[in-house]
Amino acid sequence: MIDQLKKHLAEVADFSSDNPKEIEAFRIKYLGKKGLLSQFFSEFKNIPTEEKKEFGQTINELKSKATEKVNLLKKAIEQDKPGKNIYNDLTRPSEPLELGARHPISIVKNQIIDIFSRIGFNVSEGPEIEDDWHNFTALNLPKHHPARDMQDTFFIQTNPDVLLRTHTSSVQVRYMENNKPPIRTISPGRVYRNEAISARSHCFFHQVEGLYIDKKVSFADLKQTLQFFTTELFGKSKIRLRPSYFPFTEPSAEVDVYWGLESETDYKMTKGTGWLEIMGCGMVDPNVLDNCGIDSETYTGFAFGMGIDRIALLLHQISDIRLLSENDVRFLEQFKSAL
Numbered sequence: 001m002i003d004q005l006k007k008h009l010a011e012v013a014d015f016s017s018d019n020p021k022e023i024e025a026f027r028i029k030y031l032g033k034k035g036l037l038s039q040f041f042s043e044f045k046n047i048p049t050e051e052k053k054e055f056g057q058t059i060n061e062l063k064s065k066a067t068e069k070v071n072l073l074k075k076a077i078e079q080d081k082p083g084k085n086i087y088n089d090l091t092r093p094s095e096p097l098e099l100g101a102r103h104p105i106s107i108v109k110n111q112i113i114d115i116f117s118r119i120g121f122n123v124s125e126g127p128e129i130e131d132d133w134h135n136f137t138a139l140n141l142p143k144h145h146p147a148r149d150m151q152d153t154f155f156i157q158t159n160p161d162v163l164l165r166t167h168t169s170s171v172q173v174r175y176m177e178n179n180k181p182p183i184r185t186i187s188p189g190r191v192y193r194n195e196a197i198s199a200r201s202h203c204f205f206h207q208v209e210g211l212y213i214d215k216k217v218s219f220a221d222l223k224q225t226l227q228f229f230t231t232e233l234f235g236k237s238k239i240r241l242r243p244s245y246f247p248f249t250e251p252s253a254e255v256d257v258y259w260g261l262e263s264e265t266d267y268k269m270t271k272g273t274g275w276l277e278i279m280g281c282g283m284v285d286p287n288v289l290d291n292c293g294i295d296s297e298t299y300t301g302f303a304f305g306m307g308i309d310r311i312a313l314l315l316h317q318i319s320d321i322r323l324l325s326e327n328d329v330r331f332l333e334q335f336k337s338a339l
């Protein structure tokens with residue numbers, strides 16, 4: 001039996017051809033399902049124990065030599081064919097370019113930036129690791145103020161002065177400290193809160209906060225600006241402002257947009273009310289202006305803040321906020337946008 005194998009080894013070594021049919025016949029003879037190799041493999045159990053080792057080694061050698069030979073001969077044919085190589089045919093159309101997709105959060109963020117830039121707002125950014133002053137104290141939230149509990153904060157190690165920002169209002173503080181009114185700026189960015197992760201909330205999400213400070217800025221200006229915004233983003237102009245509380249604004253309000261109750265989805269999204277809460281807002285508290293070096297006798301201002309993730313869920317009918325951070329390409333590929 002070993003001798004037979006050796007004979008085949010020699011045959012494999014000698015074999016050569018540039019005819020694809022012959023090479024295929026050779027492949028089938030040795031490596032095919034009912035080929036010589038599988039026959040030899042099934043003989044293996046009948047080989048006397050003392051010969052098993054040599055038999056096994058030789059049969060493996062035969063297998064690898066035969067495979068190698070087939071690959072080598074096939075490759076030689078490929079290379080010989082003129083024009084087969086793609087670089088030889090310069091008239092060949094190029095590979096189609098696959099267009100990438102933006103992340104739904106970026107799409108919505110860019111839409112929001114675009115809308116506010118049309119009414120004179122610029123974009124400001126700041127650090128995600130913040131100090132107590134910019135995230136809390138300057139915003140009228142001194143130490144031990146009960147409203148600090150509204151935002152479950154991640155502190156960095158044991159230093160309570162270093163934390164992950166819980167809102168991008170911290171960027172507004174930095175902006176006010178470094179710029180003179182008139183100020184019109186929006187601050188997009190990622191924020192962190194120590195909340196349980198579920199389909200509706202995550203321990204990090206994204207916000208866009210806005211700030212407008214000048215002489216004689218009024219609550220009417222705020223409402224008009226928000227109405228412009230909701231009309232542009234959602235195509236809905238009916239909004240309502242419900243009294244609310246934020247330490248940094250006075251008076252404060254929650255903004256609801258009237259979504260309508262035309263379809264079952266509307267009904268589900270708005271829990272049957274037709275209204276959707278989309279952001280918080282208010283007139284900047286004079287204390288905050290003074291804290292940031294802006295004279296509250298001369299200037300007034302309004303501020304607002306919204307979560308981009310929830311708006312992205314709304315606009316794109318996404319059912320689970322966690323999808324936004326799982327990086328599943330099957331999900332991400334569905335968002336193609338010019339913005």
Ligand code: PHE
Binds near residue numbers: 167209246281282303
């Ligand atoms: N900073 C607030 C938050 O994160 C939102 C807000 C901004 C509210 C500006 C009022 C004015 O919840």
